Amino acid sequence: MVISAPYPTLYGSIGLPCSIIVNNSESKKLTDKLDHFLNYPKFDPHGEPIPTKSGIIPSTKRITLSEMKINSKGIIMGVSLDNKEFLDHLTKISISIGTKIEAIDRIIFDQSMKIKINSKIEHISKEIANNILIKVN
Numbered sequence: 001m002v003i004s005a006p007y008p009t010l011y012g013s014i015g016l017p018c019s020i021i022v023n024n025s026e027s028k029k030l031t032d033k034l035d036h037f038l039n040y041p042k043f044d045p046h047g048e049p050i051p052t053k054s055g056i057i058p059s060t061k062r063i064t065l066s067e068m069k070i071n072s073k074g075i076i077m078g079v080s081l082d083n084k085e086f087l088d089h090l091t092k093i094s095i096s097i098g099t100k101i102e103a104i105d106r107i108i109f110d111q112s113m114k115i116k117i118n119s120k121i122e123h124i125s126k127e128i129a130n131n132i133l134i135k136v137n
Contacts, residue, residue, distance in 0.1 A: 043097070048078065063136065066111065066129035068103040074134040075100055081131040090132075093122050101134065 031053075035041075042058060044050055049058045062077050076099045079090070090096065094117055104121065105114040111126040 043077065061135065062133045064130050065101070065103070065113065065115070065124075065132040065134050066126060068134055068136065070103050070106055072136055073100065073102045074136040076132060077135045078133040079131055080133060086128070086131065089128070093124075094118060094120070095132065 041050055043060075049060055051057045060077065064080075065074075068074060076095060076097055078097060079087070095101075099117055102116040103113060104116050107113070111129075113124050113126075113129050115122050115124060
């Protein structure tokens with residue numbers, strides 16, 4: 001069997017023989033090494049909780065950004081819309097999982113919001129706010 005990238009890089013990063021990585025015959029050892037290498041993440045890149053070793057899925061108290069109270073702060077935990085234009089827009093305004101956010105104002109007329117991200121003020125539509133999931137501090 002020819003081993004191609006990313007296996008050599010993964011092997012070098014977590015220090016397990018390629019046979020374990022390729023065959024996944026010792027999945028507990030692989031899982032433990034990856035968990036350590038990734039600094040024991042509690043959420044995946046999409047903001048979903050990662051089950052504990054005993055299989056328990058941690059509960060998350062997430063709300064949509066549109067449900068956030070004005071002058072409250074939170075952390076972006078995920079999105080509920082898988083749409084390229086939506087995700088591109090979030091990237092453009094520096095919103096990603098783990099971003100700290102503050103609700104500054106809500107426009108009564110259309111329920112759009114003024115938010116603060118990394119010391120920068122942004123104005124977002126109600127539709128965008130409805131699709132961003134927040135963990136309130």
